[in-house]
Amino acid sequence: MPDIDLIHEDAHLLVLNKPAGLLCVPGRGEDKQDCLSARAMRRWPDALVVHRLDMATSGLVLMARGAAMQRALGDAFAERRVHKRYEAIVDGALPVQEEWSVIDAPLMADWPNRPLQKVDPAGKPSLTRWRALSSSSAPDGKTEATHLLLEPLTGRSHQLRVHLLSIGHPILGDALYGDADVRARAPRLLLHASELGFVHPVTQQALCLQSPPDFFGASFPTARP
Numbered sequence: 001m002p003d004i005d006l007i008h009e010d011a012h013l014l015v016l017n018k019p020a021g022l023l024c025v026p027g028r029g030e031d032k033q034d035c036l037s038a039r040a041m042r043r044w045p046d047a048l049v050v051h052r053l054d055m056a057t058s059g060l061v062l063m064a065r066g067a068a069m070q071r072a073l074g075d076a077f078a079e080r081r082v083h084k085r086y087e088a089i090v091d092g093a094l095p096v097q098e099e100w101s102v103i104d105a106p107l108m109a110d111w112p113n114r115p116l117q118k119v120d121p122a123g124k125p126s127l128t129r130w131r132a133l134s135s136s137s138a139p140d141g142k143t144e145a146t147h148l149l150l151e152p153l154t155g156r157s158h159q160l161r162v163h164l165l166s167i168g169h170p171i172l173g174d175a176l177y178g179d180a181d182v183r184a185r186a187p188r189l190l191l192h193a194s195e196l197g198f199v200h201p202v203t204q205q206a207l208c209l210q211s212p213p214d215f216f217g218a219s220f221p222t223a224r225p
Contacts, residue, residue: 004016004039004040004043005017005018005019007060007209007211008207008209010200010203011065012064012065012066012069012200012201012202012203013062013063013064013065013069013073013200014040014044014047014062014063014064014065015060015061015062015063015196015209016036016040016060016061016063017058017059017060017061017211018036018053018057018058018059018060018061018193019058020055020056020057020058020188020189021055021056021188022034022035022036022055023035023036023055024036024037024049024052024053024055024061025037025049025052026038036061037049037063040063044063044065046065046066047063047064047065048063048064048065048066048067048069048070049063049064049070050062050063050064050070050073050074050077051077051155053193054158054161054189054191056173056174056175056176056188056189056191057086057189057191057192057193058188058191058192058193058213058214059086059192059193059194059211059213060193060194060195060196060209060210060211061193062082062196062198069201069202072201073198073201076198076199076201077155080153081198081199082196082197082198083151083195083196083197083198083208084151084152084193084195084196085149085150085151085193085194085195086149086150086151086152086160086191086192086193086194087147087148087149087150087191087192087194087213088147088148088150088160088164088171088190088191088192089145089146089147089148089171089172089186089190089215089216090145090146090148090164090169090170090171090172090190091144091145091169091170091171091172091178091181091182091185092144092145092146092168092169093135093137093144093145093146094132094135094146094148094169095132096132096133096134096135096146097131097132098131099131100129100130100131100151101129101130101131102127102128102129102130103127103128103130103163103164103166103167104125104126104127105119105126105162105163105166106119106120106121106122106123106124106125106126107119107120107123107124107126107156107157107158107159107162107163108120108122108123108124109157115157115158115176116158116176116177117156117157117158117159117162118162119162119163119166124154124156125154126154126156126159126163127152127153127154128150128151128152128153128154128159128160128163129150129151129152129153130148130149130150130151130164131148131149132146132147132148133146133147133148133149134146134147135147143185145172145185146169147216148164150164158176158177160191161174161176161177161189161191162177165177165178170182171189171190171191172185172186172189172190173185173186173187173188173189173190174189174191175189186215188215190213190215192211192213192214192215193211194210194211194212194213195208195209195210195211196208196209197209
C-alpha cells in the first residue's frame with residue numbers, strides 16, 4: 001500500500017495530500033475499494049470523511065477523527081468558514097494581474113450525460129474567484145497555457161472544471177470536459193487543492209495548510225504566489 005502523504009495530524013483531525021487518480025471514498029465494484037478514506041482508516045480507525053475531491057484532482061483533504069468532529073467540520077464547510085484554494089493550468093492565455101476575477105454561472109447536472117455538469121440558468125448559484133499568475137507558449141508558438149489560482153466560493157460538483165470551460169479555458173488533461181487536444185496536452189488533470197484554512201474547532205487555532213502542486217514543468221514558475 002502506498003504511503004499516506006500526511007500534512008497535519010492531531011487528536012481531532014487530519015489533513016492528507018491525495019494523489020491524482022485515487023478516489024476519496026469507495027466506489028462501486030471491487031476495483032474501486034482502494035481509496036483515501038480506506039487507507040486513512042487502516043492507520044487512524046476513527047478517521048471520517050468531511051469533504052471530497054474528484055478522483056482526477058490532487059491535493060489537500062480534511063478528515064475528522066470521530067463523529068462529533070465530523071459534524072463540526074462539516075458545519076464549517078456548509079457555512080463557508082473554510083478557505084479553499086486550488087491551482088490549475090488551463091488552455092489558452094489569460095491576462096496576468098493582481099486583481100481577482102469572478103465567474104458567476106449557475107450549475108446543474110447534465111442528466112443525459114451524467115456525471116457531467118453544465119451551466120444552466122435554472123441551476124444552483126455557483127461562484128468561483130480566479131487570478132492568473134503566469135502564461136506560457138509552447139515552442140511552436142501556437143499553443144498557450146496559463147497558471148491560475150482558484151477559489152470556489154460555492155461547492156458544486158465539478159465546479160472549477162465547468163466554470164473554466166464556460167469561459168473558454170478548460171483545464172489541461174481534463175478527460176471529462178476537454179476536447180482531444182486538451183486531453184492530450186497533459187497526462188492527468190492539472191488541478192490541485194493547494195491550500196486549506198480554517199479555525200480548529202477544539203483549539204481555536206487558525207490553521208493554514210499548504211501543498212504545492214507537482215505538475216509544473218520548465219515553462220511555469222514554481223515560486224509560491
